[in-house]
Amino acid sequence: MYHYDHHDQSFVEARAREFRNQVERRLAGQLTEDEFKPLRLQNGLYLQLHAYMLRVAIPYGELNSQQLRKLGYIADTYDKGYGHFTTRQNIQFNWPKLVDTPDILDHLADVQMHAIQTSGNCIRNVTSDPFAGVAADEFIDPRPVSELMRQWSMLHPEFAFLPRKFKFAVTGAAEDRAAIKFHDIGIWAKADAAGEPVFDVYVGGGQGRTPRVAKLFESAVPLIELMPLLDAMLRVYNLHGRRDNKYKARIKILVEELGLENYRDEVRAELANIDRAPFVSVEGEYERICNAFEEGTPEMSPEKAIDLKTATPAFKRWVESNVAAHRVQGWAIAQISVKPKGGIPGDVTGAQMRALADLADHYSRGELRITHRQNVVFPYVRATDLEALYQGLSAIGLGEDNIGEASDIIACPGLDYCALATARSIPVAQELSTMLRAREAADDLGPISLNISGCINACGHHHAANIGILGLNKAEKENYQITLGGRSDERASVGEILGPGFAQDDVPGAVSKIIDTYLRLRTGEQERFPDTYARVGKEPFKEAVYVGA
C-alpha cells in the first residue's frame, strides 16, 4: 500500500496544527459558529444531535493493521468504545469533545491518516473498488490514480468552497464495485492497446433528493490529460454551479440545466487555455505512486486451492458468501461482514478493531479495506488460511456469512445521531436484519441489496438499492417509503417508489412480501432481483404488498 514520504507527513502534521489554531480561536470567540463551521467540516468535524462527530478519511478504503489499532485506541479513549464504518469507506466517531479533536488529529497523523475534507463543500475522500489490486476482473489498479487525486485535491485553494460537496469514485475492473455512476465524477480506468492507463470520465451522478445516474463525459482520457481536465470541470462548476439553493447546487443539476453538451463546451474552452504548469510532474508522480504500491505489495505465487469437500457446513457457507476470486490462484479475498444478525450496520468496537488488526497481520499481510457497503475486506488471504481466519472472526462476533445478501444492509446513522435525519435508520435495520437472517437460513434468497436512509439526503444509498428504504417524517410520525429496482453496478439505475410509505413496525412485513414476490416470479436462482423487477415491473410487487394478505 501507499506510505507517506516526508512531504506527506509534514503536510498532515501542519494541517493538524492549523486545526488546533482554529479550535483555539473558536473557543476564544474570535470565530463565530457560522465562520467556524466550514473550517471544522473540512476537518471532518460535524455538530450532530447530541455531540460532535468526527469523520476520519480512509483514502480509497485502504488501511493497515497499525492504523486500525490507532482507530481502536481513539474509539476507546475519545469515544464510547466504538466507531462506525461509512458508505464512503471512512470511519466516524460519534462522541468526541471539541477540545479533544486537535489531539485526535495528531494521533491520526502519527499513523499517516487525517480527516481532511471528509465533509464540507469541497472535494471529498476519493472512494474506490475495495478489491483494488487483487480483483480477478481488474484492468488497471485504481489506487494509484486515486492517490494522485487525493494529493491533488488536498487543500486545493480554488475548490475548498464549492457550491456543494463533490465526490469522486474510481474503479478499474469489469464489475463496478465502487458505484461510480452515483458520483459527481466517476472514473473508470482501463488499459489501452499498449497497456497504459486511460480513463473514462462520467459526470453528474448522485443521490439525495434528485437521484441521477452519471453520464459519459469523455472516454479514454490519457493520464497526462486527466488532471487538467478535472481542474477545468471543477472550475466551470465552481463558477456556474447554483448557490441560491443548496438542494440544486450539486454538479448534476448544473449539467442538467446547462445540458451535457453545453457543459462539455464550457469545459473544453477552459481546458484550451488552462495553465498546465501545475501538472508537469503528473506522470512522474503517478509512476512514483505506482512504485510505492508495488513495493508494498509482496509477490504472490500461485498456491494450492482450498478443498471444501471436508469442510464444516458453517465454514462452507461462509466461504460461499464471503470469499471472492483473487487474481492469483490459491489466494482469496475475504470479506468480513459487519452486519451481524440484529446488529448495527458498520459499527465495530475498539476491541474488535484491535482483534481485526491482529487477524490482518496473521492472515492478510497486515492490510485491509473498508467497503462502501460498510464491511471489511482482507485482500491477501491464502486459501489454506481461510478456515483459521473464519474461526478467528467468529470468535470476535464477525463471522456472519451474509455478504451480498439482503441482511447485508447499508444504513446511515439516522435520527439516533444525525442532525439532518427525519427518521431512525438503525432500529429499522436491526429489525430487518433479524427477520432476514431467519429467512436466509431457511431459503437461498440470492444476492439482494437493501439500503436504508434516514432522510432525503440518501446517505444510506437507498436509491441505488434493489430494495431501498427512505425514512421520512409525516405528521410527526416516522414513515418509511420503499423503492425497488435500483442498482449501483455498471448497469446503474435509480429505484422506483413502490407506493405509500409504512409505519416502522410494518416495514419488515412489507419487505418480506417483496422477497416472496421475487422468489415466486424469478425464472430461476440465476435471475437477480433487479433483473426480475425489470422484467415484471412494479405491479406484482404492489399487489403483494398493498393488496395481498
Add this chain to the structure above:
Amino acid sequence: MWVLKDQGASLTHHDDSSEGAAAASGLRVDAGEPCLDEQSFANDSNCVTLNFPSSHDGRGFSFARRVRRERGEGVRIIATGNLLPDQARMAFQCGFSEIHLTDALVERHGELAWRTATTTAPDALYTKSGKAPSIWDARHQHRVKVQSLTSVEAHEELQKSVNAVLLDVRTSAEWQFVGRPSFERSVGIQWQTFPYGSENPNFVTEVADAGLTQETPIFLICRSGVRSLAAAEALKEAGYKDLTNVSDGFEGAKNAAGRRGILNGWKAAQLPWNQD
C-alpha cells in the same frame, strides 16, 4: 481599512480614502454577477476588485485564477468582503494580490490571526498554486546530477562514508589482468562485456541484484572515466540518486608516450589496489 498583502503576510492600516480610491478607480464586481469574466478580461484598468458576498461563496477563487491567467502579473486583483483569515492562503494561491479588510473584520479575528493567516496552514501544496511550493515539483523537478571526483578525492570520500559502494564497471579481463582497487565495499559489474565490448543489457538489473538501492551512494570507476560516466547516466535514468563518477578512472589518461597508469588515475595516485 486594512490591507493584507501576498504570502509575506504584511498587514497595514490605511486611510480609507487613499486606498479605497485607488481600488475604486478600477473594475469592481460581485461574485454573483453574470459575465464577470468578459467584463474583467476586456477591462483595461490595471486593477480588478472582487467582492466576496460571504465566506461560504468560493466563486471568487476560480474567478481570480482566470483573471490572473488572462491579464498576467501586471494587474492588481483585490479581494474585499467577507473572507476569513483561513481563506487568505487560498486567495493568494489563486492569484489575488491583496485583500482589503474592514476595521471590524480585523478587530474581531484579531490582528494576529490575519498576520499569521498564511503561515499557520501547510506551506506546500501538492500541485503548484501561486507562489506556494509544489510537493510534486519538489519530488520530480530536481535533476539528479552525477558528481565528478578525481580518484584521490573519491578515495577520501569512500573512506569517510559508512555505506558508499565502489562500482567497477570495467570488463572481467581488465579486473584480472590490470588489477582492481582495494576497497571493502567494492562491486564489479561490467558495463561492456568481454571480449566483444557489446553493452551489457542487464547492467541496471545486475546492480540492483547486487543489493544497491536507489539511495545507496555509488562511486563508479572504469579505465579512464568514460564508460563509468555512461553507466552512471543509465543508473540515474533508473532512479538512482547519489552517483559519483571517478573522472580519471583506474588507469587514467594516456601520457605523451601513449601510456596509461602514469599521468593520473587510481593506480598512478598510489591508492590501494590488488591483482588476482
